[in-house]
Amino acid sequence: MVRFLKWLKMKLPFIWLWIETLNGWLVSLMYGKRIAKATAEVLSHYSAEPFSYRCISAADIAPLSRMLTSQTDDYMRFFHPHGFDEATLMRLLKNKSVLMLGTFKDDEIIGYYFIRFFANGQCFRGNFVDVNYQGKGIGGIMVKQMTEIGLAAGFRVFATVSKRNLSSMASTKAYNEIKIIKELPDDDVLIEHLSIKK
Numbered sequence: 001m002v003r004f005l006k007w008l009k010m011k012l013p014f015i016w017l018w019i020e021t022l023n024g025w026l027v028s029l030m031y032g033k034r035i036a037k038a039t040a041e042v043l044s045h046y047s048a049e050p051f052s053y054r055c056i057s058a059a060d061i062a063p064l065s066r067m068l069t070s071q072t073d074d075y076m077r078f079f080h081p082h083g084f085d086e087a088t089l090m091r092l093l094k095n096k097s098v099l100m101l102g103t104f105k106d107d108e109i110i111g112y113y114f115i116r117f118f119a120n121g122q123c124f125r126g127n128f129v130d131v132n133y134q135g136k137g138i139g140g141i142m143v144k145q146m147t148e149i150g151l152a153a154g155f156r157v158f159a160t161v162s163k164r165n166l167s168s169m170a171s172t173k174a175y176n177e178i179k180i181i182k183e184l185p186d187d188d189v190l191i192e193h194l195s196i197k198k
Contacts, residue, residue, distance in 0.1 A: 020095060026119035028096035031153060035117065038152035039099060042145050051110075051138065053145065056100035061089045063109050064102065071131055078165040081114075081126045099149070103129070103138050113142040115150055115157075123155040125193075139168070144175045147193040157193040160184060 027035075039055065046053050056064060068076075068084040082088055092098045097118065103111030113127035125146040129138050150157035161168050164187055172178060175197055181190040 020097070023119055024095040024097040026097075027117045030119060031117060031155075032096060034153045035099060035149070038149045042148045042152065043101075046141060046145060050105050052104045053141070054102060054104070056093060056102050056112075058090070058093065060102060060109060061086050061093060064112060065089055067109050067130055068112065068128070075131050078162050078168065079126070079128045101142070101145070103142060105133070111138050111142060113146055115146050117150075117153075117155060121155055122158060123150045123153075124158050124160070125150065126159065134167075140171045140175045143171055144196055147176050147196055150193070151195070159191050159193065160188045161191055163187045163189060 043053055043055075065084055065086045082092060089100075092114075093100055097116060099115045099117070101113045101115075102109045103113070110130045110133045111128065113125070115123050115125045117123045125143075127139060127142040127146065129142075147157050158181070159172065161172060163169070172191060172193075177194045177197060179192045179194055181192055183189050
């Protein structure tokens with residue numbers, strides 16, 4: 001399924017947008033309340049000064065776009081799940097199947113993480129930390145939160161990680177019990193998050 005969705009998104013974007021809209025409606029109808037409840041409960045357990053974690057709002061879209069587009073191409077080579085322009089980010093924010101979250105230091109957004117839910121009971125997560133805040137454990141906390149939210153809402157949680165992205169792979173293994181499902185093209189692996197390590 002992952003390979004097909006990537007192909008569809010690249011080759012037939014108009015069909016992808018139609019499917020994305022339909023999926024958003026179905027997810028909202030079938031799982032919306034569970035996702036909202038799980039998100040609120042999980043985020044309430046995380047507050048580590050000087051960082052805070054919350055859902056992205058419309059007011060955060062412009063700063064989020066600036067943060068993502070200000071990174072170097074080399075640093076961003078493993079993170080390209082969607083466009084980083086304001087129009088794309090706003091479209092995702094309005095889609096009920098996409099949960100967009102941010103890590104903040106005061107009013108500055110320094111981390112971005114999201115979960116894309118599907119009506120078949122699966123979800124996929126992704127996360128990114130500003131280069132200036134690497135090595136502070138932020139990525140690990142975001143990975144834990146996404147796994148907790150997805151599982152609490154009743155979904156199987158997946159991610160694709162590049163075997164060359166050693167820091168992301170290490171963070172994933174450090175905080176989650178995982179299962180490698182299959183190897184994908186371009187040195188990516190499909191991983192299922194089974195539980196949070198205590």
